[in-house]
Amino acid sequence: MASTANKVVLQDPPRGLERIPLVDNNRNIGWISDAVCRLTEDKVPLWWWISFSISFIFMSILGLMLGYQITTGVGVWGNHHPEMWGWDIINFVWWIGIGHAGTLISAILFLLRQKWRTGVNRAAEAMTIFAVMCAGIFPAVHVGRVWYDWWLFPIPNTYNLWPQFKSPLMWDVFAVSTYFTVSALFWYVGLVPDLAVIRDRAKTKIRKIAYGLLSLGWSGSNRHWSNYEKCYLILAGVSTPLVLSVHSIVSLDFAVSQLPGWHTTIFPPYFVAGAIFSGFGMVLTLLLPLRKLLKLEELITMRHIDLMCKVTLATGSIVGYAYCMEFFIAWYGGNPYERFTFMNRAFGPFGWSYFLMMLCNVITPQFFWFKWCRQNVVFVFIMSIFVNIGMWFERFVIVVTSLHRDFLPSSWGYYMPTWVDIMTYLGTFGLFFTLFLLFLRFAPVIAIGEVKAVTPYADPHHPLGGAKGGHH
Amino acid sequence: MSLKFGMLAEYATPADLMHAAEKIRDAGFRRWDVFSPYPIHGMNQAMGLKNSKVGWFGFTGGVIGYTTGMIMIWWMNAHDYPILVGGKPMFSPHYAFPPSYELTILFTAIGSILGMMFLNRLPKLYNPLFKSERFKLVTHDRYFLVVETTDPKYSEAETRALLESTGTQHIEIVED
Numbered sequence: 301m302a303s304t305a306n307k308v309v310l311q312d313p314p315r316g317l318e319r320i321p322l323v324d325n326n327r328n329i330g331w332i333s334d335a336v337c338r339l340t341e342d343k344v345p346l347w348w349w350i351s352f353s354i355s356f357i358f359m360s361i362l363g364l365m366l367g368y369q370i371t372t373g374v375g376v377w378g379n380h381h382p383e384m385w386g387w388d389i390i391n392f393v394w395w396i397g398i399g400h401a402g403t404l405i406s407a408i409l410f411l412l413r414q415k416w417r418t419g420v421n422r423a424a425e426a427m428t429i430f431a432v433m434c435a436g437i438f439p440a441v442h443v444g445r446v447w448y449d450w451w452l453f454p455i456p457n458t459y460n461l462w463p464q465f466k467s468p469l470m471w472d473v474f475a476v477s478t479y480f481t482v483s484a485l486f487w488y489v490g491l492v493p494d495l496a497v498i499r500d501r502a503k504t505k506i507r508k509i510a511y512g513l514l515s516l517g518w519s520g521s522n523r524h525w526s527n528y529e530k531c532y533l534i535l536a537g538v539s540t541p542l543v544l545s546v547h548s549i550v551s552l553d554f555a556v557s558q559l560p561g562w563h564t565t566i567f568p569p570y571f572v573a574g575a576i577f578s579g580f581g582m583v584l585t586l587l588l589p590l591r592k593l594l595k596l597e598e599l600i601t602m603r604h605i606d607l608m609c610k611v612t613l614a615t616g617s618i619v620g621y622a623y624c625m626e627f628f629i630a631w632y633g634g635n636p637y638e639r640f641t642f643m644n645r646a647f648g649p650f651g652w653s654y655f656l657m658m659l660c661n662v663i664t665p666q667f668f669w670f671k672w673c674r675q676n677v678v679f680v681f682i683m684s685i686f687v688n689i690g691m692w693f694e695r696f697v698i699v700v701t702s703l704h705r706d707f708l709p710s711s712w713g714y715y716m717p718t719w720v721d722i723m724t725y726l727g728t729f730g731l732f733f734t735l736f737l738l739f740l741r742f743a744p745v746i747a748i749g750e751v752k753a754v755t756p757y758a759d760p761h762h763p764l765g766g767a768k769g770g771h772h
Numbered sequence: 773m774s775l776k777f778g779m780l781a782e783y784a785t786p787a788d789l790m791h792a793a794e795k796i797r798d799a800g801f802r803r804w805d806v807f808s809p810y811p812i813h814g815m816n817q818a819m820g821l822k823n824s825k826v827g828w829f830g831f832t833g834g835v836i837g838y839t840t841g842m843i844m845i846w847w848m849n850a851h852d853y854p855i856l857v858g859g860k861p862m863f864s865p866h867y868a869f870p871p872s873y874e875l876t877i878l879f880t881a882i883g884s885i886l887g888m889m890f891l892n893r894l895p896k897l898y899n900p901l902f903k904s905e906r907f908k909l910v911t912h913d914r915y916f917l918v919v920e921t922t923d924p925k926y927s928e929a930e931t932r933a934l935l936e937s938t939g940t941q942h943i944e945i946v947e948d
Contacts, residue, residue: 329809330913454844462848466857471870478874482881489885493810497911516889517896520910522793522819524892525811530824531888538830538877545877549870753810758786760812766785 322416322754324598329752333497336746339594340498347593352737358730365724366441374444378717382706387721388442390695393550395435400543401579402428407539416607418750419600424583425487430735432480434728468552475549482542486535492518494744547575561641561702570622577615580608581687588681599746602675609674616665645701649714653693660690777900777948778920779931781940786812789915792938793818803923807916826887833883834876841872900948
């Protein structure tokens with residue numbers, strides 16, 4: 301057959317403008333299935349068991365801490381007057397912010413036709429869902445009497461009272477629950493064709509039945525792909541305004557209040573940029589060791605890392621700009637309370653946290669202007685840890701420094717977390733990594749179908765896709 | 773004797789499959805389909821498919837979501853149990869907007885997914901094609917075309933000849 305094929309001459313792009321392929325070493329599409337399904341089929345590696353055991357222990361600690369807190373009361377935390385919000389809200393905002401990178405990769409980059417998203421979107425979406433789960437725990441238990449949580453939902457209760465929708469906290473309930481539901485649905489719709497890949501490779505009866513049911517009888521029919529792609533496009537189209545609205549609404553929990561330090565109009569865009577920044581930090585933290593451990597360097601390539609560093613740089617610079625603008629407006633606005641709060645934030649008793657935040661969030665991403673920094677995996681990993689720490693401290697600065705010196709100097713105080721605060725936070729890492737490791741073991745960690753579709757083998761107009769030259 | 777479901781032709785590349793689809797489309801078949809491990813760009817045109825109707829399901833969901841949000845909030849906070857808070861109006865579209873916006877997105881997403889599953893008749897618990905051992909490679913790296921026996925233009929000899937002229941690697945009959 302090859303002998304009858306016409307010779308195809310492809311014009312090479314000018315030097316320096318060649319596109320780096322998204323799958324290294326020109327791997328074909330069958331190889332992609334094999335490489336991705338390996339972890340769900342082969343013997344479980346030792347590192348998986350070790351990390352799973354550690355995560356499981358921490359998840360159990362989370363259960364104990366929540367049990368202690370629920371049975372005893374919110375007093376076991378460091379929250380006290382005037383610091384009525386402490387680590388609970390900091391951790392809530394931090395975790396939910398992390399989720400935003402997953403949706404940015406899966407939805408916004410899809411709408412922008414960024415083909416490199418295919419290598420990282422599945423793992424990033426899983427990260428989103430598990431991060432939102434961790435986030436959701438905190439507002440649910442910080443109310444103190446968790447058995448009344450259902451009053452947050454529009455369900456008729458014994459007093460015939462309805463939720464008060466004038467409160468931004470109600471907006472938050474709708475934003476976060478919608479975010480979780482839509483992210484999970486989006487993730488599952490993306491998984492269906494890939495679960496069918498595992499189904500068709502399955503050797504045992506249990507796997508055949510389990511993956512057969514989960515993949516809904518997917519057959520790869522083009523009539524199905526046509527509806528499927530439209531559905532995927534709509535999901536990306538609605539997830540984009542969704543992700544922008546979720547952290548905007550989270551920021552309104554603060555900005556709608558009258559408290560100096562929270563009552564600012566810059567909060568929605570500043571929170572969204574910060575969320576994406578922190579999320580990319582976490583994506584890098586997760587994927588850099590993962591690509592090594594799972595031997596996926598050819599699918600999550602240096603180009604992917606390079607591009608993610610650039611997004612981190614862009615969002616980090618927006619965050620840095622927002623910090624400066626916030627400070628400028630506090631001075632320029634002329635409100636003495638606002639001015640006091642900001643001076644106190646930077647030079648008061650919690651000044652150390654402010655400068656830690658500036659160092660991690662403003663200085664760290666600037667290294668990514670340099671190609672060497674973006675290409676050095678170890679360096680990127682260390683920087684990504686700094687981003688995670690910095691963004692946690694951003695929320696610490698916002699919550700704690702604004703509250704600890706309120707209008708009456710008689711009620712000023714200093715905030716300290718308790719051991720329960722610390723162990724609860726560490727426990728959510730246990731929950732997150734337990735779920736993430738189970739995901740690695742049972743689901744395809746890379747969107748197999750989507751990566752296949754961006755290789756030259758999948759393009760019917762490319763010689764590797766079988767094109768015979770000329771117009772078909 | 774068992775019934776026959778259709779004729780299955782296998783191809784090695786997406787380009788071969790696309791050319792075959794164009795031929796089958798031009799021959800006027802109606803009950804046929806192509807199968808690939810990923811959506812092939814341009815295949816909808818090659819098959820002569822119309823734009824997917826999933827968008828209408830999503831749109832309907834969105835309209836229902838937004839109206840549900842606005843009416844629910846008005847009914848709960850301004851009609852059934854009005855509570856005056858800080859002299860603010862009992863109902864205002866401004867404060868009702870964020871939850872209604874979220875419900876618009878939620879219902880659009882659910883509508884599109886249910887619409888996609890309805891149009892594709894998923895979940896599908898039985899598919900005769902899965903009896904073919906070779907068809908298992910459809911999710912791996914192979915491309916298939918199926919002409920169903922219920923198609924009015926189907927004839928065992930002529931359809932086989934037509935498929936053979938498309939550069940297929942393998943033809944088999946799938947039992948229902």
